[in-house]
Amino acid sequence: MKAKPKVTRKRTSRKRTKAFTGAQALLVFPFGEDQKATLDLMRRFSAGVRYAYNRLLEGESREELKRQDGPLCAFFRLNTRYADDAILKAQALLDSARERGEDPRKVVFGGRKLFETLKRGHLSGKPLKELKREWKEKRQGLLYSRGDKTKGGNLNLRLLVKDGTLGLRINLGDGSYAQALIQTKHPNLNALLKVFPWRGSNQRVYASLPYNVELSLKDGKVYATFTWEEEPAPLVATKENGVLGIDINADPYHLALALVGPDGNLKHHLTLSLEPVDRAPNKGAKELFLWKIAHEVVSLALEHGVAIATERLKHLRKSRRGDGSGRAFRRKQHRFAYASLLRKVHALARRKGVQVVEVNPQDTSTIGMLKYAPQLSLSKDVAAAYVIGRRALGFAEKLPRGYGKLLQDKSFRDHVQGFYASRVQELRAKRSAEPNPYLRRRLSQELERAKRHLSLLSSLQGSPGSQREVTDGRNSPGVNPWRVLRVGLFLPLLGREVPRDLSPLKPILFGGSWEGWKGGLGPHPGGGPECANVRST
Numbered sequence: 247m248k249a250k251p252k253v254t255r256k257r258t259s260r261k262r263t264k265a266f267t268g269a270q271a272l273l274v275f276p277f278g279e280d281q282k283a284t285l286d287l288m289r290r291f292s293a294g295v296r297y298a299y300n301r302l303l304e305g306e307s308r309e310e311l312k313r314q315d316g317p318l319c320a321f322f323r324l325n326t327r328y329a330d331d332a333i334l335k336a337q338a339l340l341d342s343a344r345e346r347g348e349d350p351r352k353v354v355f356g357g358r359k360l361f362e363t364l365k366r367g368h369l370s371g372k373p374l375k376e377l378k379r380e381w382k383e384k385r386q387g388l389l390y391s392r393g394d395k396t397k398g399g400n401l402n403l404r405l406l407v408k409d410g411t412l413g414l415r416i417n418l419g420d421g422s423y424a425q426a427l428i429q430t431k432h433p434n435l436n437a438l439l440k441v442f443p444w445r446g447s448n449q450r451v452y453a454s455l456p457y458n459v460e461l462s463l464k465d466g467k468v469y470a471t472f473t474w475e476e477e478p479a480p481l482v483a484t485k486e487n488g489v490l491g492i493d494i495n496a497d498p499y500h501l502a503l504a505l506v507g508p509d510g511n512l513k514h515h516l517t518l519s520l521e522p523v524d525r526a527p528n529k530g531a532k533e534l535f536l537w538k539i540a541h542e543v544v545s546l547a548l549e550h551g552v553a554i555a556t557e558r559l560k561h562l563r564k565s566r567r568g569d570g571s572g573r574a575f576r577r578k579q580h581r582f583a584y585a586s587l588l589r590k591v592h593a594l595a596r597r598k599g600v601q602v603v604e605v606n607p608q609d610t611s612t613i614g615m616l617k618y619a620p621q622l623s624l625s626k627d628v629a630a631a632y633v634i635g636r637r638a639l640g641f642a643e644k645l646p647r648g649y650g651k652l653l654q655d656k657s658f659r660d661h662v663q664g665f666y667a668s669r670v671q672e673l674r675a676k677r678s679a680e681p682n683p684y685l686r687r688r689l690s691q692e693l694e695r696a697k698r699h700l701s702l703l704s705s706l707q708g709s710p711g712s713q714r715e716v717t718d719g720r721n722s723p724g725v726n727p728w729r730v731l732r733v734g735l736f737l738p739l740l741g742r743e744v745p746r747d748l749s750p751l752k753p754i755l756f757g758g759s760w761e762g763w764k765g766g767l768g769p770h771p772g773g774g775p776e777c778a779n780v781r782s783t
Contacts, residue, residue, distance in 0.1 A: 267593075268473035271430035273414060273461070275468075280424035284416055284468060288461060289386040291332055294322040296355050299336035303350060308333050325419045327402055331390050356385040379466075387463025393456030393474065403459035405472075414459070414470060428470070435472070479599040485553035488513070489603060490546060491635025492556045492591070493610070494584045495627040499524070501539060501587070502627035505550060506635035512618075515628045518542060523583060536583060540590040547600045554595050555638030556588050557607035603638040610634050612732045613643050615744075620751040626744070645727050651758030653727060658734070658760060659706065665738040666700040699733045706730050 275281035298311055298318060311318055311333050318329035343350040354361045360381045363369075369377060391402040399405065402417040405428075412435075416424040428435075457474040491504040499521050505514040518539055526532035547554050595602045614629030624632065633643065652658055673696060677689040705725050737743050739760070740750065753759050 266473045267434055267476045268471055269430065269432040269434035271428045271432060271435060271470050271472070273426040273468040273470050274429050275424070275426050277425070280416075280426065281468070283418055283422075284389075284424050284426070284461070285387075285463070287416070287418055288389045288463060288468075290322040290324060291328060291390070292355075292386045292388045294318050294324055294329065294332040295335045295339075295388065297321070298333045299339060299353070299355075302333070302336055302340055308337070323419060325402070325417070328391070328419055331392055331402075334392070335388075335390055356381050360384065383463040383465075387461075387468075389461040391459050393458050395456045399455060400457055400459055403461070403470075405457070405459075426468070426470075476593075476596065478596050481601050482599040483547050483551045483553060484601045485555075485603055485639060488550065488552040489555040489635045489638045490543070490550070490552050491631040491633070491638065492543065492554065492588070493627050493631035493634060494520070494587065500627070501543070502625070502631040503543065503546065504628055504631035504635050505546075505552065506555075506632060506639065508639065510636050510639060510641045512622065512632055515624065515631070517625075517628065520583070520587075532583070536587050536590055537594075539587060540594050543591050544594045544598050544600055547595070548598060553601035553603050553638070554591060555603045555605060555635045556591065557610070557634060558604040605634055605637045607634075609726075609728050610637070612728050615748055616649070616728060616731055616735070616751065617643065617646060617755070619748040620755050623749065626746075626748065646755055648755045648758040649727065649731055652754055652760060653706065653730065655758070655760070659703065662734040662738050663700065663703050666696055666703065666733075669696045670700060699737075702730060702733055 273284075275284070301311055301317075302308075308330070310316060312326055312330040313319070314326050316329065318324055318332060319326060322329075322332075324332065339353060340350050343353050360377065363377060364381060389403075391400055393400045402419075404415045404417075406413050406415050412428040414426045414428060416426065418424055455474070457472055460471045460473075462469050462471070486508065488505065488507045491506055493502045493504075494500075495502065499519070501518040501520060503516050503518070504512060507513050520539065522535050523532050526535060543554065592602050610633045611626065611630045614624075614631075614633045615626045617629075618624055618632050619626050619629040622629070622632075636643070670693065673689055673693040677686055677693060680686045680689060702725060735751065735754070736745055740748075
């Protein structure tokens, strides 16, 4: 009997995302010598971070830098653990700059805004003195130490409880220590001393559980930030019961929620306004309102016993200077607190035992607008939240037959290609005649967008391409059908790149008929202004 070939499956293990919580406190030094020694240590550590950053840019390894006879220990009088923490801080800054697409060689320690203000040289007297003090504190006021369970919690910056008073023992790196008292009313600090019922441990400080400590200098005072890994609560709401899909829209500024059952059907939907975020008098009030919204979302998930589905945070769009145009657009982008709110929802869900499922956000809005908004008479934001929920449950979005039929209609393709060809010529003429450089740049952006749309449509030669919801535009012989439909339907036929009313798409969705548009080159009745005067939104 012939032996069956052995099949080996590649195991893919995803690294568990760690959740951290923290607390801030003011350090009070009973003795002036201890404060002076601590400030000197912070100055040396900050210089060590800058030195390590430059060496990492040059390609030196972490092992070489953190050696006891290495430059960090020798030049800056740091012990090996402080030296390693300085390298970690430098590496984090380097990784952050690269992720943002910035040149890591142009990072300014102390803050670019302060640096540029000092370079201008327009201040004098007390304002200049205050600015220099702030600049010095940001460049020289840092000390960080990681927690380590094998070292009793934190070796260099250790919390001690004595006679009912919480204090911090600071290792100065030469065998001596400085003492400081913890002064704070931060509620999270009690979590350092509380009992975790689901793991049965003792108090964190007494049980020597790890915690990280970072000291910073502000207005001449030393502040401590304590962070520790948060123990996840047992899951009580999972996606086996369904999910609560979340999508945020900047205009109108609100949160769209779609409750999706295990079978993929929409059970309930609602929206929560985020306009009070704009009216918040300060950052603290804004954060408080965002936490309130996060509590409402998690409470709704707990009420129905479902998981929460959001877009994957690391895939969220990162805006850069020059994106979009117009004062109104910049105002909307500036107030958009999408990532901040999602992080709060994630953190609170972990504490409450609600499962969080992150999905790839690619084409969720497009699919929602084209498929579910006209089909179920939903707003485009609720439809996007519905797609996010279905994707979290593993459902694939197939292209409706009506849209497939439309993509194979030669008259439709000719009409849309003609629209964009005319639009390219019109925008070129406007740009040539526009004397204002700012408006000319805006017209150039619209022109490039129209060219991309025309190129996308030209690549569609009778085949709708892949029927999957995510194609990356590389499926042969066709292209991403959802993106082609968005380009071909919204601006040429509905009159806007992001239309509000998507109900005119129903005849196409169910039958593939676009008879209402065949009579002329204008948009559908009620679908927007004339094509010649259309504006991108």
